[in-house]
Amino acid sequence: xxxxxxxxxxxAVLAASAILSWAQxxxxxxxxxxxxxxxxxxxxxxxxxxxxxxxxxxxxxxGSVVPVDSVILNEGSQGSQSLTVVRIxxxxxxxxxxxxxxxxxxxxxxxGSMTDSADSFTLTRISPNQNGKGIKTTQIQAERMPPIPPAxxxxxxxxxxxxxxxxxDNLDGWRLTNPNDVNGWFAKDGLLVCDPKQERGKPRxxxxxxxxxxEFEDFNLTLKAKIEKGGNSGIxxxxxxxxxxxxxxxxxxxxxxxxxxxxxxxxxVAAERPAGEWQEFDITLCNQHVTVILNGEKVIDNKPxxxxxxxxxxxxxxxxxxLYLQGDHTxxxxxxxxxxxxxxx
Numbered sequence: 086x087x088x089x090x091x092x093x094x095x096x097a098v099l100a101a102s103a104i105l106s107w108a109q110x111x112x113x114x115x116x117x118x119x120x121x122x123x124x125x126x127x128x129x130x131x132x133x134x135x136x137x138x139x140x141x142x143x144x145x146x147x148g149s150v151v152p153v154d155s156v157i158l159n160e161g162s163q164g165s166q167s168l169t170v171v172r173i174x175x176x177x178x179x180x181x182x183x184x185x186x187x188x189x190x191x192x193x194x195x196x197g198s199m200t201d202s203a204d205s206f207t208l209t210r211i212s213p214n215q216n217g218k219g220i221k222t223t224q225i226q227a228e229r230m231p232p233i234p235p236a237x238x239x240x241x242x243x244x245x246x247x248x249x250x251x252x253x254d255n256l257d258g259w260r261l262t263n264p265n266d267v268n269g270w271f272a273k274d275g276l277l278v279c280d281p282k283q284e285r286g287k288p289r290x291x292x293x294x295x296x297x298x299x300e301f302e303d304f305n306l307t308l309k310a311k312i313e314k315g316g317n318s319g320i321x322x323x324x325x326x327x328x329x330x331x332x333x334x335x336x337x338x339x340x341x342x343x344x345x346x347x348x349x350x351x352x353x354v355a356a357e358r359p360a361g362e363w364q365e366f367d368i369t370l371c372n373q374h375v376t377v378i379l380n381g382e383k384v385i386d387n388k389p390x391x392x393x394x395x396x397x398x399x400x401x402x403x404x405x406x407x408l409y410l411q412g413d414h415t416x417x418x419x420x421x422x423x424x425x426x427x428x429x430x
Contacts, residue, residue: 095143111139111158112199113168116392117227118400119208121146126325126391128401129195129208131156131226134388141170143152143195147395149341149348154192167198176215193214197227203401204229228400233389234372242371244305245426250297250408251277251422258298262324262398262409265292269412277419279318279412294396296324296409303371303427306408311418314360318417323406324398326390328377330417332360347394356382363420375403379381 111131119127128144146339159171172193178186178270197208198405208225250258260310261268269281269292281292301323312318319327326346333342334357340348341423343357358364367378372389377385393402396411409420 086189105133108362112166112201112203113197116230117312118392118402120226120228122223122225122399126393127225128400129170130391131170143170143394144173144348150392159384161198165198165200167196169197177333185416187396189217190216195225201264202342220247230392231403233256233391236374236387236389239369239371239376239387242305242369243428245428247423247425248299248317249422250299250424251419253420256295259295260298262295262296263293265411268293270295274390275420277410277422279410279417281412281416287347289376294409294411295320296348296398296411297322298407300324300405301391302429303423303428306368306370306423306424308366308422309420310366311335311359311365313362313416315415315416316360316417317411319396319411320368321367321394321407321409321411322368322397323404324401324409325393325406326370326375327394327396327402327411328366328368329373330364330381330411333357334359344377344381344384346375346385346388347388349391349394350375350385350388352377352379352384353386354384356380356384365422369427388409 112187113131115131119129119131121127125146127146128429129141130138134140135345137160141153141156142150143148143153154173159167163256174191174193176189176191178189180186187260191213194211194315195208197206197374199206205226205228207248208227210225213219242393253272256270257274266289270279283289312330312332314332316332318330320330321327329341329343329345331343338351338355340351342352344352358380365380369376373390375390376387389401393400398406
């Protein structure tokens, strides 16, 4: 019995060692910027968890970064390896009165392959329609993201001349991110105002987000924002990373709170003021690290930005981009929008 146990144990150790070695040579490990046709930007991370298994997180166009349900690596022919990422969507089935009859689970697959540690590969997304009738197939391009640069020494930064991004009189220098959306933005009394009103009994209007014509690299940005009760907006740095602007006064700390990097970095302290009061932002983006000072309190201190957030204009967070303000949710006002570019050595 002991001999058999030793053989089984030895085999298990060898198998575990082989699996660990295989995971360590996995060319899919790392962070990937996803370009999703006709939809926008996404992000995928594949990593080896402390238990030796493969795990991952994903951002799909909008919303938050969420964990995937499983990651499977498989060796193919001629030295190729294939990746399968599984996400499970839960769909409540309701009767005519809105009562939940049952919850069904629909798997979504992301599948790709490569023969070596390439810097890009194609993912095929296989997604069933949630009514159970039909399957959608989409081709997605995944680009390997380079390592995050070292954190900058903020004390040594040098700045160019400040740029007033809003003149207080009109929307010169600004435009909608999507020209087909309804424009709820206007200038009034020196304020940049968004008032995305819906009309009762009429089809819902799709209001747009507002971006600068100009694009920027690293910078320091200061502005003031005022939201209504229950309000929700956002400040997109380079058009890809959202610093949250929302009515979260009194709520427990969360990455979706005012001053957080949406779904990625939780504010260190709750520094927001109640809705209806001006919120003062001082934001520095440098070397793919972000610092946010909200109402005089440092809520994010030179933290790395691992990827885009929901609503990004594109997946590449290293390229220059505009400042864009979210206006498709609720009313919001901004003023005193000033940007100082960071000078490179």
